[in-house]
Amino acid sequence: MLARHELHVNGSVHPVEAAPERSLLSVLRDDLDLTGAHYGCGEGQCGACTVLIDGQPTRSCITPIGSVAKKQVLTIEGLEHGGSLHPVQQAFLDADALQCGYCTSGMILSAVGLLRKTPHPTDQDIIRGMNGNVCRCGTYRRIVHAVRAAAEAQPKEAKR
């Protein structure tokens, strides 16, 4: 049955009429035209659909819309600020950490989530934290490099 939801996405409230079991991914993409999160497998195995929910990297393809009410959803479209890239986005560009780019949104949001929890990750932390994201083009080492570089580029006050 259709229900009215107030989705908090990228800092704004979006009223959405949708069955509560619909996936967050489909609502983001089809209803809100936020197509940066991608469908890759539909079973939470590839991470191409990753968004942050209350700061936590989450597979939007297996997240029912009914479960995210009142929670803050951050998608790749909300990561830029005032026309400047988030340090993780910039690091991905600098490290050439992509080929086809289809996994990139999910990779970046997984990395942002990881760095919020672990601001100074070791390579092992990055590998463990990101192992649920697939890059079929095989740019994993560049992604690790980018995440490490982004961690190092964080402003001092963000470091603890």
Next chain:
Amino acid sequence: MSRRPLLLPEPEPQEAVALSAAGRPSPNAPSLLSRRELLRTVGAGLLLLVALPDAEAQESGGGSRRQGPSTPQTIGAWLHIAANGEVTVYSGKVEVGQNARTSLAQAVAEELRVPFGSVQMVLGDTDLTPYDMGTFGSRTTPTMIPQLRKAAAAARETLLDLAAAQWQVDRSALTARGGKIHHVATNRTVTYGELVKGQKLTQTIPADIALTPTAEWKVMGVSTPKADGRAFVTGRHQYTTDVKRAGMLYGKILRPAAFHATLNSLDAQAAKAMPGVTVVQEGDFVGITAPSMHEAVAALEALKADWQTVAQPSGQTLYEQLRPGAKAGKTGEAKASDPAATGSTIAATYTVAYIAHTPLEPRAAVAEWKDDRLTVWTGTQRPFGVRSDLATALKVPESSVRVIVPDTGSGYGGKHTGEVAIEAARLARAAGKPVKLVWTREEEFTWAYFRPAGVIDVKATAQADGTLTHWEFDNYNSGPSGIRAPYAVPDQRADFHRTQAPLREGSYRGLAATANHFARESHIDDLAHAVKLDPLAFRLKNLEDPRLRAVLEAAATHFGWDKRRAAPGRGYGLACGTEKGSYVAGCVEVMVERVTGKVQVTRIVAAFECGAIVNPLHLQNQVEGSLVMGMGGALFEAIQFEQGKILNPHLAAYRVPRFADVPPIEIVLVDRKDLPSQGAGETPIVVIAPAIRNALFNATGQPLYTLPLAPNGLKA
């Protein structure tokens, strides 16, 4: 950003000039788009048509593709300089992550003497770009780059002529730089745009137009970041799956219960009763359109279909089907020490499983009909082939079909065919509205095509001193690519045998060169072992090709092959090969955990040479990506099937390489500025499987003869 507006202003044809390469007369334009139409499409300015070498009319690669349509194939690309100075290059190649958009723009910027960022590439749009056979076979670098360089060089020469005439100065006193012609003596400059404005020009591109020598490259040969990279890290890039059209519906297809099943009956009543749902049935083709994806899924689930299945082979007996009696393993050995033997002879059978490309963006298409004209956005490596397939399937003239390929979420040889485009077009025609169809991961795993499985028999002899004297190689089903051994063996025979294959097969990155290198380089290690020679020394003893020797020596040196240290569970392996004009060698270190049998690749060093390097940054990325992708097929990827059903059509059941699988990788790029640039997206993949196999042999003493090598680890 790189995509030009689809509606361009009406030009004034007399303001443009058409040039053709290789001395062909300029009216040699494609008949599909007459020169006049072409100019109308691109607008006024300076236009150069690039003629294709005849050889490019040949399609490479295996699979179920058919030859291209009747479209003329003499024009390979065109380049346009507008009166406002904009440089736009039109090529039928597509961008699938290999960064052709970047390298092609580099080539034009180099010869035209304009900044890289000022060159816009229009790729893979059958209405805007000239015919192209497809983006495969590592052909973009060796063929499209030289063509575009010639066009750009010819344009530059024309611009110099124009400036010399305008200023009444000696042409040799002029230089082209930064999108302008300069006359240093009088300190005058004029932009390219100003020069082409209002000009009437006719000229032919000389066949022998001089290209900028490699040593003088300023844009080519330089690490250049991905064109449009920002669109990808911000999520702004619109893949096919992201395209949305006004009034668009969502499609689903009813899939048969098994391969080759036929529809006995269909009860679509419940689905048809759903609001906004259309059920489309044309014979066994059954699809749904609905206002949203979830409504389409609900309608699909409401269909009650009864399928007639047919008995068919299963994976358990796959290799028997490909070559009766085939069983992986050593099948014969004669030692050099045997009095009757002349050297060590080893015979073995190697098997290679079916694997899936698993591009992260599944096959997808958005189809839209307007006044009997069809436009389809789809991620394919063959936009013109898919246009032809659409025309045939939908029974419309090719001229009524436009295929647009947005930069695509990878292909790896898996996106040569147009099923999803045809399905979307059928649904859109029936529904009378644009339709988006995105295959699920399960559909992607089931209804696409696979890298062919294979059985390879090898029988070879090495003398006691390590000299290879005899080589027999028979590949059943997997393919002929890279089948000939690069070793200097006087008595060599290598044959490919077609067979009746149980699953649908097609191209895959590197084609059968991966299977053939796996069997060959594994066999080489077994022979080296038999004659008690180091695998590196054994190879070098039998290799004459200096380019192959160079990469092998570079990889071994960088790896420290001579300094490798034995340890329990640790093993070292190497392999080398050449394919599609480039050369690769790889050294690998592995660890096998004794108790659990867990296999971990702990280090990879690869050396790669593809002539003069166009973009070191992207080359490094391609080589690395190829090796990582190859690790999957080497170690654990395999499609399981039974009675026409894929048993593991999910990422949870089909393991692909992940972060934790990837070791430190060091890549040595050998830059041969004296040699023509070759493609690099495929060849590096061929060494990783045999190098890992040989390392596992070294670690455990057990030679393996199957791909994948260790889907469940290597328990003793």
